[in-house]
Amino acid sequence: MDVKKCVIIGSGPAGYTAAIYAARANMDPVMYTGAEPGGQLMITTEVENYPGYPDGVQGPQMMEDFRKQAERFETEVNYNMVQGVDFSGDVHKLTLDNGEEVLAHSVIIATGASAKWLGLPSEKKFMNKGVSACAVCDGFFFKGKEVAVVGGGDTAAEEASYLSKLCPTVHLLVRRDEMRASKIMQERVLNSKAIKVHWNTEAQEIIGNGEVTGMKIVNNQTQETSEIPISGFFVAIGHTPNTGIFKDLLKMDESGYILTEGKSTLTNIPGVFASGDAQDHVYRQAVTAAGTGCKAALDAERYLVSKGIL
Incomplete structure (x- = not known):
């Protein structure tokens, strides 16, 4: 079975930014958007605090722009949902909602969080x-x-x-x-x-x-x-990180946010990286999520190089 260099679970600012950086690094990223492509921005109307949009932008349009940029660099965007993961081996196994299994050398998690x-x-x-x-x-x-x-x-x-x-x-x-x-x-x-x-x-x-x-x-x-x-x-009664499928596999805090090493996006599993609101319960902004998506792609690139895959 073909082993992908990099699979991104989830979309939104973190996922799409990770895809842009990964694609430009020849990591041939494959994205699975899940049930809510674009994340929380899809239920946001006017966004005025994201740099580069001087007149503001509608949340869905912003995510459409992100997606187009990711696809411009040949990111493969799929609208399936990842329903299960197996991180026990050097090659990570993902199970999709249609029963298909996907193998990946590196996985970037960008599943976000949902407001309560x-x-x-x-x-x-x-x-x-x-x-x-x-x-x-x-x-x-x-x-x-x-x-x-x-x-x-x-x-x-x-x-x-x-x-x-x-x-x-x-x-x-x-x-x-x-x-x-x-x-x-x-x-x-x-x-x-x-x-x-x-x-x-x-x-x-x-x-x-x-x-x-x-x-x-x-x-x-x-x-x-x-x-x-x-x-x-x-x-303002809190958020729920969309990290349920990683429970008992990745280290998390008591609320379910994925814990990463220091200022990096590294998780406790080699080759698995966490970005965006799935690991950030403090800032929860589109621009900070995009920043961690960039970091996750760079961390994944270094990992693949160290393994001789890139």
């Missing part, structure tokens, strides 16, 4: 119309407007603090009578005049007419409901 949602029907209805899971990505669009953030951990505290520099009032909905965030982040939230914390409070519904105009909330102790006018609704 509340499960409200109105979340989908107003996605990119006022509902977001990334304040750093979308907060600028709500400058000068009232917004809400849902969550009680560090992510929510960071999102609320970021938005407080742009918005006159940030309503932080915490479903318990205390936050899970670190002490320093809690102090930052509680000391901000722009952040109003609603304790023991959950969102019942997001209200709007084409775009978000408000939210209905409920106090889960008194069961009292109320409506608050807002323009933006940010869900």
Whole structure:
């Protein structure tokens, strides 16, 4: 069976950037995009913070540009999903959703992470119309407007603090009578005049007419409901890394993010490299994901050279 020099699992900024660098290094990369080609950017409308797009760009268009650039250098892009992996030998084995097996000398993981949602029907209805899971990505669009953030951990505290520099009032909905965030982040939230914390409070519904105009909330102790006018609704209850198929094979943290060696993309398995949001729970930006995709391709190239494959 033919052994590929480099297989990339997943797409998005990390995967496509890895493909561009790998292809230019004569690694003949083969990409399997999975169920969501382009990753989280495919559900993002206006992207204004990625260099090279002075007028901004729609997320799906941006990923289309990345894909075209990768294919220009003859990356083989497949839309299958990798359902299983075997990293026990020098040659790595991947099993696709159609039952096909693929062998590879090196594997770059770029499977990303998925935002956790509340499960409200109105979340989908107003996605990119006022509902977001990334304040750093979308907060600028709500400058000068009232917004809400849902969550009680560090992510929510960071999102609320970021938005407080742009918005006159940030309503932080915490479903318990205390936050899970670190002490320093809690102090930052509680000391901000722009952040109003609603304790023991959950969102019942997001209200709007084409775009978000408000939210209905409920106090889960008194069961009292109320409506608050807002323009933006940010869900900050965490992300789930898409790394399930690598469990018990690769070293991960307690949340499932793949651990890499130092500043590299090397995993605990030789020839397997991790990039993007699958290993980054701190920054989670398109530009940082692209950077790690570049690093993964360079690390994989050095590995293949050391093995005499390149």
